[in-house]
Amino acid sequence: MAIxxxxxxxxxxxxxxxxxxxxxxxxxAIRDGEVDALMVRNPRREDEVFTLEGGTSYYAxxxxxxxxxxxxxxxxxxxxxxxxxxKLLRLPMEQIDANHLGQVLDDxxxxxxxxxxDEAREVKKTTEISIFLGNEELHLLVSAAPLxxxxxxxxxxxxxxxxxxxxxxxxEASERAAHSIIASANEAVVxxxxxGLVTHxxxxxxxxxxxxxxxxxxxxxxxxxxxxxTGLLQAGDIVALAVxxxxxxxxxxxxxxAPRVKDxxxxxxxxxxxxxxxxxxxxxxxxxxxxxxxxxxxxxxxxELDHRVKNTLALVLSICKRTASTEETVDGxxxxxxxxxxxxxxxxxLLADRSWSSISIAEVxxxxxxxxxxxxxARLTVEGLDAWVMPRAAIALGLVVHELATxxxxxxxxxxxxxxxxxxVTKSADEAWLGIEWLESGGPAVRAPSKRGFGQTVITRxxxxxxxxxxxxxxPPAGVRCRIRVPDQDVVRVG
Amino acid sequence: xxxxMTGAASPPEALKLVLYVAGQTPKSLAAIANLERIxxxxxxxKYVVEVVDLKKSPQLAREHNIVAIPTLVRQLPTPIxxxxxxxxxxxxxxxxxxxxx
Numbered sequence: 223m224a225i226x227x228x229x230x231x232x233x234x235x236x237x238x239x240x241x242x243x244x245x246x247x248x249x250x251a252i253r254d255g256e257v258d259a260l261m262v263r264n265p266r267r268e269d270e271v272f273t274l275e276g277g278t279s280y281y282a283x284x285x286x287x288x289x290x291x292x293x294x295x296x297x298x299x300x301x302x303x304x305x306x307x308x309k310l311l312r313l314p315m316e317q318i319d320a321n322h323l324g325q326v327l328d329d330x331x332x333x334x335x336x337x338x339x340d341e342a343r344e345v346k347k348t349t350e351i352s353i354f355l356g357n358e359e360l361h362l363l364v365s366a367a368p369l370x371x372x373x374x375x376x377x378x379x380x381x382x383x384x385x386x387x388x389x390x391x392x393x394e395a396s397e398r399a400a401h402s403i404i405a406s407a408n409e410a411v412v413x414x415x416x417x418g419l420v421t422h423x424x425x426x427x428x429x430x431x432x433x434x435x436x437x438x439x440x441x442x443x444x445x446x447x448x449x450x451x452t453g454l455l456q457a458g459d460i461v462a463l464a465v466x467x468x469x470x471x472x473x474x475x476x477x478x479x480a481p482r483v484k485d486x487x488x489x490x491x492x493x494x495x496x497x498x499x500x501x502x503x504x505x506x507x508x509x510x511x512x513x514x515x516x517x518x519x520x521x522x523x524x525x526e527l528d529h530r531v532k533n534t535l536a537l538v539l540s541i542c543k544r545t546a547s548t549e550e551t552v553d554g555x556x557x558x559x560x561x562x563x564x565x566x567x568x569x570x571x572l573l574a575d576r577s578w579s580s581i582s583i584a585e586v587x588x589x590x591x592x593x594x595x596x597x598x599x600a601r602l603t604v605e606g607l608d609a610w611v612m613p614r615a616a617i618a619l620g621l622v623v624h625e626l627a628t629x630x631x632x633x634x635x636x637x638x639x640x641x642x643x644x645x646x647v648t649k650s651a652d653e654a655w656l657g658i659e660w661l662e663s664g665g666p667a668v669r670a671p672s673k674r675g676f677g678q679t680v681i682t683r684x685x686x687x688x689x690x691x692x693x694x695x696x697x698p699p700a701g702v703r704c705r706i707r708v709p710d711q712d713v714v715r716v717g
Numbered sequence: 718x719x720x721x722m723t724g725a726a727s728p729p730e731a732l733k734l735v736l737y738v739a740g741q742t743p744k745s746l747a748a749i750a751n752l753e754r755i756x757x758x759x760x761x762x763k764y765v766v767e768v769v770d771l772k773k774s775p776q777l778a779r780e781h782n783i784v785a786i787p788t789l790v791r792q793l794p795t796p797i798x799x800x801x802x803x804x805x806x807x808x809x810x811x812x813x814x815x816x817x818x
Contacts, residue, residue, distance in 0.1 A: 247801055248785045256802030259739035259786035261771065261778045269775040271739040271786065295743040297750065302741065376743065 290381035292323065293369060298339060307381055312355055327353055335364055339377055342366035350384070361388040410486070410507040413493065414440050418461045421502065429482040430507055440505065446488070447476045464490035464503030474510065485510035538563065548676040565590055565624030566617065573613050580610040580714040583619065583658065587645055590623040594631050595643070601636070605646035609656055615712035618684035622693055625677040626660050626704055634665045634702050641665035654690040655707035662701030670697040685709070732814060733765045733793035739786040740772035744803040748787035751804035759811070
């Protein structure tokens with residue numbers, strides 16, 4: 223018995239020693255922070271877990287938050303994700319781990335969040351990411367900060383949904399861009415709401431409307447007349463058409479009260495912002511003043527052209543008739559007629575090059591003499607011909623010079639090798655004309671023509687369309703001499 | 718939560734281990750991860766491991782008189798041994814389990 227009793231005592235001592243060691247080890251582990259939960263007995267004598275960080279109230283608070291929040295331990299293991307985060311990222315409601323969270327992110331954002339978490343071990347860090355959940359893009363502000371969980375160091379990560387804010391900022395930027403575009407447009411741009419009230423107008427509108435049209439009905443602010451439209455279409459109808467979804471393009475309109483631009487090309491289109499619903503209309507008005515002025519100029523030019531063509535045809539008919547009456551053979555007629563028509567054409571060409579404004583006498587004389595003699599040749603001397611004349615005088619002068627040159631080539635100074643022609647300008651203050659003198663010398667002895675031909679008539683009468691104009695021709699034996707008078711009214715400037 | 722972490726049929730000489738945890742507290746998660754690593758490194762198939770979540774089944778604490786969590790119990794071979802903490806000290810764990818004895 224004694225032996226047995228002794229063995230029992232030994233066992234008790236060994237067991238007690240083991241229990242003491244276990245108790246000491248438990249206390250040491252608690253003191254050293256190696257455990258974070260204890261088994262306690264509640265008032266109902268039931269065992270339950272008591273977590274040392276007192277997490278119950280913390281979790282209850284986190285669950286009630288609208289902000290998505292998660293806690294990670296030192297090894298980046300997900301300890302907890304609150305309801306708001308599970309809902310935001312469409313995570314399962316139970317048993318989630320870091321992998322679930324990782325799957326929501328793509329490679330780029332996963333790396334970004336991981337890097338943020340690594341950096342946030344010491345100090346709070348924040349970044350912005352965007353992810354796609356299905357087709358929906360979500361913009362998130364992710365913030366990570368060190369977190370002490372009882373004896374453990376962890377990381378608190380919050381996810382704030384800023385999608386609405388990002389979209390609002392994008393919409394605001396887009397609106398600013400739209401305003402800049404409207405403001406920068408050269409055309410007048412007016413935006414109306416569905417009731418036709420002007421909500422926006424750019425700077426170009428000030429040339430059409432005195433004062434700001436904003437807040438007024440478009441039809442009142444800018445009263446339009448539509449000359450090409452039937453009475454059925456009025457200015458107000460254009461806004462109504464656009465607001466109902468029908469675009470109107472390129473209607474010419476007149477704005478009688480406009481401060482500067484009265485003729486405009488009007489277009490109106492429905493305004494759709496964000497959805498298919500029409501929220502107003504955009505009206506553009508392009509300045510047609512220059513085009514209208516050009517059209518008027520064109521009409522004037524067409525009238526002028528018609529007048530000139532008629533005059534030219536009458537002149538050609540007259541030349542034809544008179545040439546035919548003075549030439550005795552068909553060949554003679556053909557030669558004389560085509561020469562005169564070519565003379566006419568030469569001056570016409572010069573005038574066309576100058577848009578039928580004034581041209582210089584030198585140019586007319588050179589063009590007419592060119593078929594016969596070059597101004598570079600020593601036998602032709604041209605002096606002081608830098609005066610400019612109007613088209614009427616230029617045509618007449620061209621014909622006169624042509625006749626003189628033809629005559630000189632046939633009978634005068636240009637019919638031999640030694641003759642010379644001098645053309646110079648004379649101008650006296652007491653004369654109502656500009657004088658041009660044609661002097662031949664060195665040619666065969668001149669005899670006055672036995673009968674007056676058409677050439678002589680052309681020379682003397684072409685410039686007689688005014689009393690001060692005309693020409694006198696003389697036939698002294700030394701050489702033909704002709705004094706041409708260009709009326710002052712047709713002389714533009716004397717060089 | 719009771720799991721067989723080896724996933725294999727238990728050989729007769731296998732160590733039977735029970736890891737007591739309390740839900741997903743940081744130390745519980747760390748202890749699970751550390752034990753998984755030790756088992757994998759020192760010979761898969763050598764252990765039969767049960768993980769007992771006392772948050773779900775608190776009454777199971779009495780079997781091994783568990784007070785602090787996490788605690789790892791070597792149930793077999795006897796005598797029973799307990800290692801308290803998150804098992805981050807690998808050498809201490811191996812000594813207590815007498816691996817290689």
